[in-house]
Amino acid sequence: MNASYIAIDWGSTHLRAWLYRDGQCVDSLQQPLGVSRLTEQTPRQVFEQFIQLWRSAQDIPVIMAGMIGSDAGWQTVPYLPCPVTLHEIGAQLFEVAPQVWIVPGLKMARNVMRGEETQLIGAMQLAPADCYVMPGTHSKWVQIHEGSVSGFTTAMTGELHHLLMNHSLIGKGLPEQHDDEAAFNTGLQCGLDSPSLVSRLFEARASRVLGDLPPECVSEWLSGLLIGAEVAAMSHELAVKHVTLVGNESLCRRYRRALAKVNIGSQEIAGDAAFQQGIRSIIDARR
Template sequence: MSESYIAIDWGSTHLRAWLYRDQQCVDSLQLPYGVSRLAGQTAREAFDKYIEPWRKREAVPVVMAGMIGSDAGWQPVPYLPCPVSLHELSARLFEVAPQVWIVPGLKTSRNVMRGEETQLLGAMQLVPASRFVLPGTHSKWVQVTHGAVSEFSTAMTGELHHLLMNNSLIGKGLPEQREDAGAFQAGLHRGLEAPGQVFSLFEARALRVLGELPQESVSEWLSGLLIGAEVAAMRGPVESLTLVGSESLCRRYRLAFETVGMTVNELAGDAAFQQGIRSILDARR
């Protein structure tokens, strides 16, 4: 297989792609054309418009991961049932066009993931652990046993924060929000001590109304509450744990784990994704 390839992370809201030649990234793009925001075009049409120009010189292999493999994407790609070794991904790619493949997602009896499996494959090689946490809109908590994904859970923490701030009484009428480490810490401690958060959520409004929380800091307090509740509900005995995601989100989760006395490792989500794609392609050579 050619040393040149294209790696694509195609999610619900964004299309991100990287062109590699001789193992070096020579071009990249990020577009607001996730599978839920294709602006009247199909996924194939978006691919032909933005990605295919990179392949004019040669038929560069393309590996895509994420929601592009869902029923809202290019073509539904089957999930691999857990427990599963992620080394199987390379043999289970789904070809949607010549030399264009989609990575399959993973499933349990009650959960599914798409895109994170590729990050996990890279993370397991770069920063091995028995548990991985991938913070995000839908955070994934993944248990790895003997090199295989044995089970995973999803926490809708990021989406819940967005919904509460934008579509509920908690966020109604607030001014522009700002970073506030103290407010985040206060919310974090509240979430850690009260993981059953139904009765704690309204405190985000009450504290603001009573003058105990600045209006500009409601988002930070709520973020701390939700992340604290997530960590309190999900943590348990674990040999080692690696956070995989953006620097800003990993920082928040790291603080939560440190507060409960746990030391964690971190890995940038993009680094994990790129390593995962490389591993998949290497296995096919």
């Protein structure tokens, strides 16, 4: 594949873009200009400032994915209802400017995703599986049946960790936090044992106040608790034996540890690799 194109992952907090010429990445950028951070500029103005310079006179095709297609982004792009094939996702791009498209998100009766669908397109080619786990602010557990996304579930694990550490009594007055495998493992086991969470969350504060948990390790304990609860609940709901993790290495490592404790096998693919393959597949399908 020797196409020239621009791939953009435009989320809530960051804009990331890659310029491909003749199938090779020749430039990239990352800016803290996610759609939730734009106060004085519109997405179109940011695009003109940072991306249009790459296009020159050729109007190189641009494929964007993520929150740029939300009601807070460039333009609201409709969600596609599940079940849906990955080919259908790529075939129903939404054009917001000449040769500039946004990938649609996916929806179910009480759930939505936007951005992960592009990673899924790539992950299904690079690491086929019946279930994908996509850790993050809003973790996704995605079920695949006969080449279609048949359903998915969202766990607000990452956001809950952030809120508790920054806006609750649990995180109040804590020193700088440090990695601590033992604290993570202790929290992990608590989460696996009590996935309902409600009766265990306050232990993050009580254990620290009583001297059982070092104050610099609260974040690790809480991370273990939340991930353990997520994995326990989802493994019971989906009854899966093997999953493919899609995300960054450090976060996937935590999930691998939790999955192993409930006897779920896993393989892993980097989120950026999956995203880039997803965009390439969409470009190839349009040629």
